[in-house]
Amino acid sequence: MSKAITTTIKFTSRASVKIGESYYTVEAQEERMIPDMEGIDIEEERKDLWNTVNQQCDDQIAEILKTFNK
DSSP states (O other): OOOOOOOEEEEEEEEEEEETTEEEEEEEEEEEEOSOSTTOOHHHHHHHHHHHHHHHHHHHHHHHHHHHTO
16 A cells, blocks of 8 residues: 555546537646645545536536527
8 A cells, every 4th residue: 555645636627519610628727735634535625626627627618608609
């Protein structure tokens, strides 16, 4: 088992959408520092960060679709 201690988590999410003949790719990235591992559920922190960056991509795609569906 690894003896490494997680001090930072960083996730990137990317998605593409095709509108007409064009593809639009969006990306979101966020990095979080973990101040102290005591009392921190690292799996919950990862899940929250993953949900955050995915939601940012979803929001960007929704904005693109809104722009082109006027």
